[in-house]
Amino acid sequence: MSKVTLHELKIPSANFTDILAGRKTHQLCLNHRQYTAGDVLILRELDESGEETGQEMNSLITHVEHGNAVGLEDGWCVLSLANTTPLLGIRLIGYLRDRLKEHCDYTEAAYQIIRKAGSTDTQAKRTVQAGRCWVDEANHFLKKFSVGQ
Numbered sequence: 001m002s003k004v005t006l007h008e009l010k011i012p013s014a015n016f017t018d019i020l021a022g023r024k025t026h027q028l029c030l031n032h033r034q035y036t037a038g039d040v041l042i043l044r045e046l047d048e049s050g051e052e053t054g055q056e057m058n059s060l061i062t063h064v065e066h067g068n069a070v071g072l073e074d075g076w077c078v079l080s081l082a083n084t085t086p087l088l089g090i091r092l093i094g095y096l097r098d099r100l101k102e103h104c105d106y107t108e109a110a111y112q113i114i115r116k117a118g119s120t121d122t123q124a125k126r127t128v129q130a131g132r133c134w135v136d137e138a139n140h141f142l143k144k145f146s147v148g149q
Helices: 013-022 089-107 111-116 122-143
Strands: 004-014 025-031 040-046 053-067 074-082
Touching: 004 013, 013 040, 013 053, 013 074, 089 111, 089 122, 111 122
Parallel strands: 004 040
Antiparallel strands: 025 074, 040 053, 053 074
């Protein structure tokens, strides 16, 4: 039975986002943890002030190039990383954002009809406001991955 080793690391936001988006697929680092292919990095995002943001992801180490063999100083290594966040999830967020935006637009268009029917549009307005907040959050998230708005 094989055993997976987990390594918890804190990394700057820019590196975190690039790994999550699949743009950064390797990392040069000290091999003080004896990394091996098949190990999993638990990456925790740090903001500009060095505080944890609460965001984390996993990245699989697919290959380790050890130092002293290929021009790297002994004790250093290059980790090849596989992004474990599926692109389908990012696409799904974009799709859901677009459908919610449409729903908000339709609900806003129905305010007059709701009032004509003798009802109040207060709940509909709250729903639209909450929906627009979610759309803004999705846009902010997707902007990190250069996904069109």
